[in-house]
Amino acid sequence: xxxxxxxxxxxxxxxxxxxxxxxxxxxxxxxxxxxxxxxxxxxxxxxxxxxxxxxxxxxxxxxxxxxxxxxxxxxxxxxxxxxxxxxxxxxxxxxxxxxxxxxxxxxxxxxxxxxxxxxxxxxxxxxxxxxxxx
Numbered sequence: 001x002x003x004x005x006x007x008x009x010x011x012x013x014x015x016x017x018x019x020x021x022x023x024x025x026x027x028x029x030x031x032x033x034x035x036x037x038x039x040x041x042x043x044x045x046x047x048x049x050x051x052x053x054x055x056x057x058x059x060x061x062x063x064x065x066x067x068x069x070x071x072x073x074x075x076x077x078x079x080x081x082x083x084x085x086x087x088x089x090x091x092x093x094x095x096x097x098x099x100x101x102x103x104x105x106x107x108x109x110x111x112x113x114x115x116x117x118x119x120x121x122x123x124x125x126x127x128x129x130x131x132x133x134x
Contacts, residue, residue, distance in 0.1 A: 036134070037132050037133065037134050038068070038069075038072075038132070038133050038134065039072075039130055039131065039132040039133075040063065040065075040066030040067075040068070040072075040130065040131055041128070041129055041130030041131065042063075042065075042128075042129060042130075043079075043126050043127070043128050043129075044059060044061045044062075044126060044127045044129065045126060046080070046120055046121060046123075046124040046125045046126050047121070048060070048061075049105075049117060049120040049121070049125065050117075051113050051114070051117055052104055052113065053113070054112075054113050055104075055106055055113060056089070056104055056105050056106035056107065056113055056116055057104070057105050057113065057116045057117050057120055058102060058103065058104045058105075059102065059103050059105075059127055060100055060101075060102050061100060061101055061102070061103065061127060061129055062099065062100050063098070063099055063100055063101065063129075063131055064099045064100070066131060068098040068099075068131060068133050069098070069133065070098065070133050070134075071096050071097055071098050071133070072096070072098075072131030072132050072133035073096075073131065073132050073133070074093045074096055074101050074129060074130070074131045075091075075093075075129065075130055075131075075132075076090060076091050076093070076103055076127050076128065076129045077091070077127075077128045077129075078090050078105075078125055078126070078127055078128070079125070079126050079128060080120075080123040080124050080125040080126065081123045081124055082123045083119050083123050084123065084125050085108075086107060086108050086109050086111065086119070087105040087106070087107065087108065087116065087119075087120075087125065088105065088106055088107075088108045089103075089104050089105050089106045090103045090104070090105040090127065091103075092104070101129075103127060105120070105125075
């Protein structure tokens, strides 16, 4: 009886593994790029932050030097010497174009917009970014 249970369990396991491998292969095949991607990136200085109304700060990031032929997908992160974990929203991309895009940062604490601007300057909150297009 235990031999039959082991065989049935083995068949079930083999079926699950086969389905997983087929699914992984299918997903992998769907994500293969068919054209060479073009990418460009940089770091935009903390000195570019400006007050945005009373809700936070904003930065317009120029990508003119990248010479994108079409609007790329942009991705961002923030670096600095301290307190950048109190900021949120800067990974959301606004007004993407071939020559620029905009990010906004808001306080995740009870900071005012002036606190945000002061901290961005004091702790040098640069925006690291890259764009990728085909």
